[in-house]
Amino acid sequence: MNSWDSRPTLLNLVNGNEDIFAGAVAMVPMNNIPKAIEIIEQQVVSNDKFVGIQLFTQALDKSIASVEYEPIFLEMSKVNLPIFLHPVFDNNKRDNNITFSWEYELTQAMMQIVQAGYFEKYPKLKIIIHHAGAMVPFFAGRIKYTMSDQEYRDFKKFYVDTAILGNPKALELAIDFFGSEHMIFGTDAPFAVMPNGATEQIVDAINEMRVSTTTRDDIFSNNFLKIIR
Template identity: 70%
Template sequence: MKIDVFAHVLPVGLLRAIQESVPNIIEQNAFLQIPALTDLKIRRENYPDGVKQIISNVNLNPEDYFSGAKSAELCSVGNEELLKLVQDNPDIFTAAVAMVPMNNLPKAVEIIEQQVTKNFIGIQLFTMALGKSIADKEFEPIFAEMSKSNLPIFLHPVFDERKPDNNITFSWEYELTQAMYQIVKAGYFEKYPNLKIIVHHAGAMIPFFAGRIKYTMTAQEFEDFKKFYVDTAILGNPKALESTVDFFGESHVVLGTDAPFAIMPSGATNEIIEAIEQMDISQAAKEAIYSKNILKMMR
């Protein structure tokens, strides 16, 4: 069995609740219009054999539209909907990643304590929240609580809306790289020894610029970059994935596909698995990537 750690859904109940106040939310965001996010019949078409997905909400964050109290309510209800999707579809889903309201940190901590530690594999955070870096001091309580829970943070990119040249091909990789840099600079891996962060898109620019990191930052910071876990969601490219394993180590790379995005109707799972199979690494390393590494973090 292969476990895809970064697959997305759009919980229908959460969507409808948001549409009550933001009726044109789908029209505003083209990425929400992919049918397989909500239609599991489509998702099952050409579904890869021997794969189960860990699901997280697509990039639709209540704190971007609502007050702290309303955001907390929607996150809590949305988390229950994610959990029910897993329970009702055990043939394709194996676990869920929870949402937390970044404009209501006391409630976010409460959700981690009461929902996440009991029923979820971790929480999803984004490279920015409320216009600030995710490593901003304001959000540190979330990192502290996740270290305490000994469950991973799943780090997903978002655009920095202050920039005029955002694009889907390169911008998210830059934002992930900057967020990793800011987390390392904040010293979170020293402050919180149990902290686990799974970074989308194979750790973005980090493997390619490993030499620059080594010689322009401190030895401790260089080692801290290696503490991130990363997935394989770069749509193929076995040589790039080999560089990812070279830098982070085979124990810190996990299968992730970003399904159902990139290749219609249900994502690039087959293409990414094919790239892993083409990698010049041992079969034991491939098995670690496919499931063993994430199983060590799951409860």
């Protein structure tokens, strides 16, 4: 079933529980790019309950930065709404694992997006990366000295969430690279910690960070409100 079929159910869930849900992220069919653009233009933009779309690091076994998917990046820049980028396993690899593989796939997708020049072509493009930017903050030095100055600057244009299951030092490292205004609150619930996810651990990690109260408030809510309409 594609996102068009599921849209009313998703929106009904949001509309019926506004004390819990502020909005939803839309899915678009990656096997039909014209239809994906149509959904963005006719459904996502026209309904303020949609706060963006979700893409994955690969689609149909191709990099999300493959040229056939570029129209979606162009469209999301035009409508000024964010892309939420989530990892998937590379089916060509035999050693996929939940602990490390997704972080590698996210990092590779970020590099491919940067090397495709999307941030230069589409200045309003906003992409939110899961898992605090994956490997990028730790390897910022390698990026700086093995890639071009423009590519290094473009890596900093990604937004990242806090969903790394805790670890305040790692979150501080992500802020050092991306900037506090590019970090938004994310929990990955209900993943990893049963029964409802690691929300408590992530909130504790944010509260343990060596940042100001203003920065902490920005991470919990203000930054995200600024990047959606």
